Amino acid sequence: MPVKSNSQYSLRLNTYFDGKGRVFPLLSLIILAVFTPLAIKNLIIGEHALGTLILIFVCAFIADAHALIKGRALPIHEHIIATLAISCVALSLFTLGAGTIFWVFPVSIIISFAFPLATSILFNCALLLTATTYVFLNYDMADALRFFFAYLLTACSVHLLLKHIDALHTLLKEESSKDALTGALNRRQLNLFLKDALANKVHYHYDSTLIMIDVDHFKQINDVYGHAKGDEVLINLVSDIREQIRETDLLFRVGGEEFVVLLPNTDLKTAQKVAQKLRANIKSLALLDNQTITVSLGLCASADDLTQTKWMNCADKALYAAKQRGRDRVCQYNLHHNRIEDVAA
Incomplete structure (x- = not known):
């Protein structure tokens, strides 16, 4: 099976930080520092069930946080x-009394920030039901209603804020991964996918092939027609390449007029056909009035002993050779x- 990204976990904060931020070590320390003394205190005063439950919650949270930091699946x-968090609050309320009602709010916020939207809403509703049941049984009606609406306002405000943060995070992630002009993936994304492709070759013997593409005489296009027209050519070129490749293939912009297509699970022979098809189709397009646009292409297949740098360098050498040998051709x-070597049309 292909290598999967380690960042694809369901926790909301891990989605934001891709498991690499400092949020989980810090949050783990806070949980450890705040709840461990509470657990010990409850064990000392004879509330063994509550103390044990809090310790179980702390250990479980630390175990998941450690797994996320290490890039592993949640245990x-x-x-x-x-x-466990809601059970701790509920047991605290019904054993220790009204003084523990304030714990409802930080626990609610931690659940909202740590877990996906559907999960946080579900468990906040459960927490609201538990806490509201307690306050209506032990407070007068006016105070109970104040608590209910204060909690409801807090939970709704936090979820609306997080929904907005989620939208901004998605937009930021998309903008940081794509070229602003053409919408192709950028160089940073290429490095990530090259790493996965080489890992798949080593571990599962899945071939992948790079196709490096450069627009011939692009400087002349900018000089004669202007940079706006040159940008239009690149945008239309990317659109056409996407139509010619599979959904699983990946297109990157790595330079001004230079692009890379990564063909996962594709051997060199198949990639040769794809490259020649791209070359011929681009040549037939009316990308520029009264002038044919051609491209040169360089191929290199993956190998067990390749590094990302060497793989790119080999494809680049093939591209350079295609330029030197007359352009509008494919070399590998x-x-x-x-x-x-030249690749026959």
Whole structure:
């Protein structure tokens, strides 16, 4: 099976930080520093059930936080963590009394920020039901209603804020991964996908092939027609390339008029056909009035002993050879014989 990204976990904060931020170590320290003394205190005063439950919650949270920091799957499902947190609050209310009602608010906020929207709404409703039941049984009606509406306002405000943050995060992530002009993926994303492709080659023997594409005489297009027209050519070029490749293939812009297509699970022979198809189709397009636009292409397939840098360099050498040998052609880097070869049309 192909290598999967380690950042694809369900926790909201891990989505924001891709498991690399400092949020989980810091949050873990806060949980440890605040709740461990509470657990010990309850064990000392004879509230063994509550003290034990709080310790279980702390250990479970720390276990998941450690797994996320290490880029591993969650050992304990987030629903169990949220259930433990609510159970701690509920048991505190019904054993220690009204003085623990204030814990409802920080626990609600932690659940909202830590878990996905659907999970946080579900468990906030459960927490609201538990706490409201207690206050209506132990407070007068006016105070109970004040608590109910204060909690409801807090939870709704936090969720509306988080919904807005989610939208901004999605937009920021998209903008940081794509080229602003063409919408192709950027160089940073290329490095990530190259790493996965090479790992798939080593571990699962899945071939992948790079196609490096450069627009021939692009400087002349900018000089004669202007940069706005040149940008239009690039935008239309990217649109056409996307139509010619599979949904699983990836297109990156790595320079002014230079692009890379990564063909996952594709051997060199198949990539040769794809490259020639791209070359011929681009040449037939009316990308520029009264002038044919051509591209040169360089191929290089993956290998067990390749690094990302060497793989890119080999594809770049093949592209350079295609330029030197007359442009509007495809060349490939033969790793077995350490030489550049023409690819027949």
